[in-house]
Amino acid sequence: MSKAKPKTSPPVFRGRLETALSGDARHRQLVLIKEGRRYVFHYALGEERQLLQSFVDMVADKDSGLEWYDAAMLCHQMGQGMGRELEKLKTA
Numbered sequence: 001m002s003k004a005k006p007k008t009s010p011p012v013f014r015g016r017l018e019t020a021l022s023g024d025a026r027h028r029q030l031v032l033i034k035e036g037r038r039y040v041f042h043y044a045l046g047e048e049r050q051l052l053q054s055f056v057d058m059v060a061d062k063d064s065g066l067e068w069y070d071a072a073m074l075c076h077q078m079g080q081g082m083g084r085e086l087e088k089l090k091t092a
Contacts, residue, residue: 028081030074037065041074048078 030051032039043051055071058064 030077032074
């Protein structure tokens with residue numbers, strides 16, 4: 001007789017995300033505030049791939065405090081910002 005596996009709930013995000021335009025319209029900023037630490041990521045349009053790689057590198061570094069779920073939330077925020085920019089282009 002097999003034992004039923006206990007159900008696990010998805011991770012709870014206990015941070016705060018902010019997105020902001022910085023400088024001119026070609027530069028972006030993502031901010032994650034988690035457990036008293038502030039992670040600030042500045043990037044220019046077209047540098048999204050490098051930013052994603054930096055998330056991977058930080059998750060691999062256990063001392064960074066960044067986890068996969070945090071990286072996913074940051075990626076989601078970046079995608080949301082890109083979507084807003086596309087909407088602006090559609091209505092312009």
